[in-house]
Amino acid sequence: MFTTILHFEFKQLLRSKITILFLLVFSVLGLFSYNQGEKLYLQNTAIIDSLIQKQSQQYLNTLNLYDTIKYPPQGKLGEETPYMISYLYQVVCDKKISPLSILTIGQNDVYEIAKSGRFGINIFTNSYTEFKNPEQLQIGNIDVTFFIIYLFPLLFISLSYSVKSDDKEMGRNSLLVAQSRNINALYFYRLSSKLIISCIPVIIIFFYSLYNMHEISDFSFFSFSKWWLIAIHYIFFWFLFVSLILKFNFSSLNNAIMMIGIWILFLIAIPGLLNTYLSYKHPNNSKSDIVNFRDVEKSFANLSFNEHKKNVYTYDSSYIKDSSQHNSDPLINAGIEQYSSELKTFEYEKMLFNNIIQSTDNKLDDAKLAYWINPVGCIYSILSSIANTSIKDQQYFEQSVIDYRFVQMNYLFNNLLKSSRFTKKDFEGMPKFSTANKNLSVTKYLLPVLLFAGLALLGIIFIKRTS
Amino acid sequence: MKIIYLNILKRIIRQKHLQLMSIIIVILYILVGINSAISYKNKIALFDQAKANVRKAWLNQPAQNPHSSAHYGHYVFQPVTALNFLDNGVTDYLGSVLKLEGHRQNDAAFSPIMNNSEMARLGEINFSWVLQVLIPLFIILMSFNSISAEFEQNNIKLLKSQGASIGQLLWGNVCSILTILLTLFLVGVFFIFILYALLTKQPLNTFPFSDFLIWISTYMVYFFILILFSVIISALVKVSKLSFLILLSFWVFSIIILPKLIYSTSRIIYPYPSKQEFTKTLNESRKKGIDGHDPMDQRAKQFNDSLLLKYNVKSLDELPINADGLIMQADEDYANKVYDKHFSDIRTVTNNQNQLASIISIINPFLAIKNISMTIAQSDYNSNMIFLSEAEQYRRYLIKELNTKMAYGGSKTGEWDWSVDVSYWNTVRDFSYPQAPLLKRLSYRKIEIISLFLWVVILIVSIKLIARNYKIV
Numbered sequence: 001m002f003t004t005i006l007h008f009e010f011k012q013l014l015r016s017k018i019t020i021l022f023l024l025v026f027s028v029l030g031l032f033s034y035n036q037g038e039k040l041y042l043q044n045t046a047i048i049d050s051l052i053q054k055q056s057q058q059y060l061n062t063l064n065l066y067d068t069i070k071y072p073p074q075g076k077l078g079e080e081t082p083y084m085i086s087y088l089y090q091v092v093c094d095k096k097i098s099p100l101s102i103l104t105i106g107q108n109d110v111y112e113i114a115k116s117g118r119f120g121i122n123i124f125t126n127s128y129t130e131f132k133n134p135e136q137l138q139i140g141n142i143d144v145t146f147f148i149i150y151l152f153p154l155l156f157i158s159l160s161y162s163v164k165s166d167d168k169e170m171g172r173n174s175l176l177v178a179q180s181r182n183i184n185a186l187y188f189y190r191l192s193s194k195l196i197i198s199c200i201p202v203i204i205i206f207f208y209s210l211y212n213m214h215e216i217s218d219f220s221f222f223s224f225s226k227w228w229l230i231a232i233h234y235i236f237f238w239f240l241f242v243s244l245i246l247k248f249n250f251s252s253l254n255n256a257i258m259m260i261g262i263w264i265l266f267l268i269a270i271p272g273l274l275n276t277y278l279s280y281k282h283p284n285n286s287k288s289d290i291v292n293f294r295d296v297e298k299s300f301a302n303l304s305f306n307e308h309k310k311n312v313y314t315y316d317s318s319y320i321k322d323s324s325q326h327n328s329d330p331l332i333n334a335g336i337e338q339y340s341s342e343l344k345t346f347e348y349e350k351m352l353f354n355n356i357i358q359s360t361d362n363k364l365d366d367a368k369l370a371y372w373i374n375p376v377g378c379i380y381s382i383l384s385s386i387a388n389t390s391i392k393d394q395q396y397f398e399q400s401v402i403d404y405r406f407v408q409m410n411y412l413f414n415n416l417l418k419s420s421r422f423t424k425k426d427f428e429g430m431p432k433f434s435t436a437n438k439n440l441s442v443t444k445y446l447l448p449v450l451l452f453a454g455l456a457l458l459g460i461i462f463i464k465r466t467s
Numbered sequence: 468m469k470i471i472y473l474n475i476l477k478r479i480i481r482q483k484h485l486q487l488m489s490i491i492i493v494i495l496y497i498l499v500g501i502n503s504a505i506s507y508k509n510k511i512a513l514f515d516q517a518k519a520n521v522r523k524a525w526l527n528q529p530a531q532n533p534h535s536s537a538h539y540g541h542y543v544f545q546p547v548t549a550l551n552f553l554d555n556g557v558t559d560y561l562g563s564v565l566k567l568e569g570h571r572q573n574d575a576a577f578s579p580i581m582n583n584s585e586m587a588r589l590g591e592i593n594f595s596w597v598l599q600v601l602i603p604l605f606i607i608l609m610s611f612n613s614i615s616a617e618f619e620q621n622n623i624k625l626l627k628s629q630g631a632s633i634g635q636l637l638w639g640n641v642c643s644i645l646t647i648l649l650t651l652f653l654v655g656v657f658f659i660f661i662l663y664a665l666l667t668k669q670p671l672n673t674f675p676f677s678d679f680l681i682w683i684s685t686y687m688v689y690f691f692i693l694i695l696f697s698v699i700i701s702a703l704v705k706v707s708k709l710s711f712l713i714l715l716s717f718w719v720f721s722i723i724i725l726p727k728l729i730y731s732t733s734r735i736i737y738p739y740p741s742k743q744e745f746t747k748t749l750n751e752s753r754k755k756g757i758d759g760h761d762p763m764d765q766r767a768k769q770f771n772d773s774l775l776l777k778y779n780v781k782s783l784d785e786l787p788i789n790a791d792g793l794i795m796q797a798d799e800d801y802a803n804k805v806y807d808k809h810f811s812d813i814r815t816v817t818n819n820q821n822q823l824a825s826i827i828s829i830i831n832p833f834l835a836i837k838n839i840s841m842t843i844a845q846s847d848y849n850s851n852m853i854f855l856s857e858a859e860q861y862r863r864y865l866i867k868e869l870n871t872k873m874a875y876g877g878s879k880t881g882e883w884d885w886s887v888d889v890s891y892w893n894t895v896r897d898f899s900y901p902q903a904p905l906l907k908r909l910s911y912r913k914i915e916i917i918s919l920f921l922w923v924v925i926l927i928v929s930i931k932l933i934a935r936n937y938k939i940v
Contacts, residue, residue: 106585131739134560136730253708271589284579384585391584
């Protein structure tokens with residue numbers, strides 16, 4: 001029976017110019033949304049490639065410098081001091097941009113995709129922030145996630161709100177009831193056929209994205225499938241809700257009002273109210289802390305030499321054995337002062353960063369709790385996490401930048417304080433930045449969506465209304 | 468006309484789903500009002516605290532060389548205006564801290580959105596959101612069957628036979644829906660203002676009442692447009708189901724899809740250069756000027772020679788002033804020209820992108836009201852630009868003041884250890900931001916204002932034409 005109904009629905013589709021136009025418009029919108037994501041992805045990767053290229057050139061130049069370097073007399077500052085090395089070879093820490101960010105732009109248009117890897121430049125310095133239009137950021141992106149989350153339900157609703165009520169309003173209902181077939185099964189198959197028709201733009205985007213993305217070097221078919229499985233799950237979620245409303249046997253108009261009401265509730269009202277509540281509960285108040293950074297940094301530089309020395313020895317007691325030299329060599333003395341200031345600054349920077357992470361975690365914990373009433377927010381977060389465009393991915397990247405800068409600083413100052421000269425070999429041995437996207441577990445957050453789907457399913461099974 | 472108006476008014480008020488929606492809207496007003504008031508109060512407190520802290524830090528500087536203070540710099544923050552409380556516009560997407568220092572013009576950093584999760588992109592609800600997004604839905608629900616129901620229930624001929632004209636029916640519907648809506652809107656305005664006065668404890672004499680009244684009036688025009696449009700659609704379509712779907716599609720398209728489409732397209736038509744590319748060109752342009760920190764620089768040498776000639780001395784040491792301060796200022800003057808040129812190019816790109824949205828507001832009243840509302844509340848991009856421009860003027864004043872002190876304050880060329888007395892810091896005035904007058908701000912929104920005006924005129928003419936040519940079949 002299903003194939004017959006599907007065949008009938010497709011024939012109906014071919015007869016209805018408006019439906020074909022709808023499908024065409026939505027397909028074009030879907031492809032446009034893919035194109036938007038792809039543009040941003042290509043733009044970001046081009047920027048990173050160019051930064052990496054510049055960095056490689058600097059690396060070679062600095063390496064060559066060590067072939068011809070004329071070290072100044074012992075005790076004099078030269079090109080081998082930590083600050084000079086980090087200036088000559090400016091490490092750029094790049095965020096691994098997942099190809100799936102084409103499908104979910106998430107916060108990728110807001111966050112920095114690269115950070116300076118120089119130990120003296122704190123994580124809050126925005127050297128690589130691209131130009132952005134705040135009005136555009138506020139309006140948001142039109143990406144595949146937007147298409148699936150916002151537009152697909154509208155298309156499905158517009159095609160199916162009158163699946164059942166039309167028969168009643170056109171007087172065909174008694175004819176259908178008289179048939180030997182189960183009428184509920186008939187409507188279920190009709191709704192399923194409408195779902196398949198509504199999925200045409202989605203199917204087009206799926207194949208188009210697979211075709212375009214499979215050639216990208218770090219494309220993972222597993223993550224891609226995971227993303228689409230979640231999207232299919234969301235589509236099924238809407239199928240159940242539409243089925244539930246149809247079960248109430250309202251008129252077409254009331255069906256439309258109910259379905260749109262649920263769409264507004266899930267997609268606009270609940271996420272909006274929750275975001276408002278979360279902003280109220282966890283306000284951003286880092287303004288003064290960031291401003292204080294300048295003064296705190298300055299205060300560290302003003303410590304006495306003995307305090308600096310104590311600070312360095314507390315951090316690494318192995319320096320104590322060289323303490324006799326630390327009073328005679330002015331270069332080493334300057335190094336101790338700088339190292340101590342940097343250590344203190346790092347401590348403050350890490351404290352500020354951890355505060356921000358803690359505040360975000362508190363906010364996210366509350367947001368996760370709210371998934372039980374916010375299934376769309378839940379799906380959106382899962383898709384962002386799979387595409388590595390969530391705030392946790394950004395913080396993971398920034399944390400790895402801080403860790404790298406700390407390792408780099410220790411390496412350079414260790415060389416200054418323990419070796420007589422920074423050589424080519426030392427430069428070659430300098431730690432390199434590497435990061436991989438952290439695969440955050442997402443499946444556990446699916447539970448709230450499953451609950452909603454389950455409730456809808458129970459509603460479909462148990463609600464009995466006479467036609 | 469009066470009887471029709473009263474009858475329609477009674478019919479609408481009796482509808483249960485509209486009563487429910489009105490209650491939801493009033494509850495939302497209160498929730499949003501409380502949230503906005505508390506958030507506004509926090510923002511004001513943070514702003515005042517941060518502003519006081521940076522001034523204190525400036526005044527507490529030790530006796531040091533003025534140029535060290537130029538590097539130490541100063542921070543400024545965009546003030547939170549009273550109407551931000553009603554519409555916070557793009558403020559969450561703007562940098563919240565701007566560092567002013569010598570030699571460079573910085574971007575404002577740390578936009579609040581950067582500390583938010585991806586969920587934040589699904590939007591927040593504030594008073595202007597309720598008015599721009601939710602009230603239009605309420606209007607659609609009140610008016611989609613305003614005329615079509617008369618056809619479906621065969622009342623139209625009855626009304627006609629009793630002497631009522633189509634024009635009276637159309638205007639009766641418009642006026643009754645407008646009455647309900649304005650009541651609901653003014654209740655919201657009343658609640659929001661009471662919450663502002665009670666929770667923020669801000670002095671009311673500083674509240675911009677005239678801006679507030681213009682803001683309210685603009686929303687009234689927006690609602691009037693939507694009511695006229697909805698009633699016209701209901702009259703033209705004559706089938707409630709279809710009229711509802713058309714109006715709803717218009718709502719989805721205008722509010723959800725079109726703005727995103729426009730801004731995405733504008734990004735393609737007017738792309739930004741990459742930051743790397745921008746910095747490279749900027750640095751190249753800067754290299755063509757004087758390097759204030761490099762005495763071996765050719766242009767610096769020429770500048771020094773001109774000083775020697777002016778003061779009729781043979782070496783810089785003999786100068787009665789500190790040439791370093793003047794070179795620094797010459798470097799700044801040149802850099803300012805470079806920054807003006809390059810940053811103005813970037814602002815042109817942003818303006819072009821936003822201009823496209825302004826043009827589209829001619830067919831989309833939502834975009835028009837959104838932009839006007841943000842502008843009146845001083846939470847739009849242009850208001851931020853006005854602030855940034857004032858901040859840059861202050862930076863130039865500050866650095867010039869410090870360089871002048873270095874040049875003419877009593878030190879000699881090369882005396883980098885020379886320092887000013889701590890009392891000097893107090894003579895440098897603090898940054899104060901005179902807010903731009905409303906007319907100046909609204910001058911950026913001419914297209915949007917014209918758009919709303921055109922919508923009103925076209926819709927009134929349409930109603931008149933429909934009333935004249937309407938056929939009751």
